[in-house]
Amino acid sequence: MKSSPPDAEPPSGDESEPLDLAERRFPWMRALMRVERVVAVVLLGLLLGLVLLQILSRYVLATPFVWTEEVARYALIWLTLLTIGLVAARRRHITARVFSRFLSPRATAALEITANAVVVVTSAVLVYVGWQFATSLATVNTPAAGISMAWIYGVSVPGFALVCFHTIVNSVIAWRHPETLRDDDAIAEGA
Incomplete structure (x- = not known):
């Protein structure tokens, strides 16, 4: 039986975007990114459903749901x-x-890591400030749905924590594998 090298790309259902180096090498990273995609799809479906419900209630039922x-x-x-x-x-x-x-x-990697450091610091500050802001609004509810504002603003904490994490991973990859940063097709197109 033939074994595949650690960099080999595992089969995936989405062939439109190949897996990056971290996803190819680390199954836990692939699983995390899959969870992030599923959350995005669920939220997009929820958003679509809510807008359609709003249209239906307003124009078909003539009694719009306020929430x-x-x-x-x-x-x-x-x-x-x-x-x-x-x-x-x-x-x-x-x-x-x-x-x-x-x-x-190597110089491109150094430039990338420097830019990533700014992103990590900014995201870490936003995690802290987001937590402080969300906890300060825990007793305030939205007018129509009655949802705690802590739930609304608290989402910035995991969002920016994920940015920190992924940017740190990208910086490590940039340092260890600077050849992955070259996007010769984009450079040729002038992007």
Whole structure:
């Protein structure tokens, strides 16, 4: 029986985006990213369902549910804050790779790690501030749905904690494998 090397990509149902180095090497990282994707899909489905329910109740039943707009807005906030970690994990956030074509792989890695350090520090501060803000609003409820505002603002804590974690992982990969940072197709296209 033929064994695959540790860098070999395991089969996945989503062939549109190949697994990155961390996902290929660490099954727990692959599992974490899968959980993040499932949460994103569930929240997106919830958001769609709430908006459709709002349309149905307003225009078909002529008695709109007062809570659907509010809960849909908070579902969008949750979707945004819980998927920023996934975006950071895939390095799909907004970046300027102007210098990549002029720098060596090691210099590109140093630049990437420096930028990642700013992201980690900022995210860590946002985790702390988000926790403080959410706990200070624990007794305040939303007007229509009666949801504690701690649940609304508290989602920033796991969201930015995931950004911290994934950015640290990306920095370690950048240092150990600087060749993974070169995106020659994007550089050729001028991105």
